[in-house]
Amino acid sequence: MALPLLQIALDNLTIEDAITSAKKAAKYIDVIEVGTILLASEGKKAIKALKDAFPDKIIVADGKIADAGKVFAKMFYDNGADFTTAICAAENATMQDLVNFSKEYSPSKELQVEMTTNFSWEQVESWKKSGVPQVVWHRARDAQAAGVKWGQKDIEIVKKLANMGFKVTVTGGVEVEDIKLFKDIPIFIFIAGRSIRDAADPELAAKEFKDEFKKYWK
Template sequence: MKLQLALDLVNIPEAIEVVKEVEAHIDVVEIGTPIINQEGHHAVKAMKDAFPSLAVLADTKIMDAGGYEVMNASQAGASIVTVLGATDDETIKGAVEEAKKQGSEILVDMINVTDIEQRAKEVDALGVDYICVHTGYDLQAVGVTPFSQLTTIKNVVKNTKTAVAGGIKLETIPEVIKAQPDLIIVGGGIANQDDKKAVAAEIQKQMKDAATV
């Protein structure tokens, strides 16, 4: 299992300062959609330049022109690029093809996909690297969590690694770890805490402990 820090701060210097605090305890840093909307791929490059040893995920949420969008994000320094599972297969295929050329990976975000089980089976056959269950901010606000969906895709995916995002925090990490996703994505559960380093370190510890059981 790997730990990804999701950053939705639109202030790049502030985002870099947050990553400095937790760099030793994370594997991937995500440049969130709000930052990309505000700053473009400059934010991806700035983060990769600041932390060359970390993988950078560009949360582009691609819905069309898969190959072109993946090329731009990858050339800016993204190791992983996101595509929406709700898009068509041709867009995902184009993204996968370009990612292979660029040496990057594709994460398919299943946010707002109605039939998670069926779509996960379809996406699993398209050669992507990760399938991610994701509960968005608006649903988190009314108490929805991604855990049942994670179990669903774990049961049907045969080739692709799995990821989970959406309101995950230190208190819910044990439940997430039980499902054994390959990538755990935490945003405010680390970034909004007073002692970010301590929280990230504890999450990392619990993940490592589970891996040795």
């Protein structure tokens, strides 16, 4: 199994703070996420600023698109996003529009469907039929704050998604010690936000993730 990529989630409130956070760990980061909070605070200009600052990194616009898929996707891609997210509650027509538009825009542009516990496997099957390439299994921020831990159910869901052929990203307060839980699964990306951004040494924190990946994936 290939080594997972490491993504930093930038949920800063300003572009300047986001760029500063990313620079501190850039040596070991593969993917930079313009988080939903940053997008809400600074708008599409945040995507362009991060792409300009880090042209060699994959940029994700975490817009959690629910409707008007092509409108949002064009906005995000025009400003430098490589991937964009849709929320799992979106209608399948929106998912299909996003898949089709992404392919037409560029072969390198891809949709990620961000999943919460409020999903059905019938929905997942419909995404697969529509050609959705990526899914994100997300332990919600508020659930983390309420003390919800990673469990066997998470592992089983992630494994099933990978077995269906999706490129799977795992996010939601991921710490280095959580990585081993997913060791038998071909994870595409692990996302770390606060565990890198808020670390005393963000570069070292990012390196620890990459070193942990090497223990379980080749």
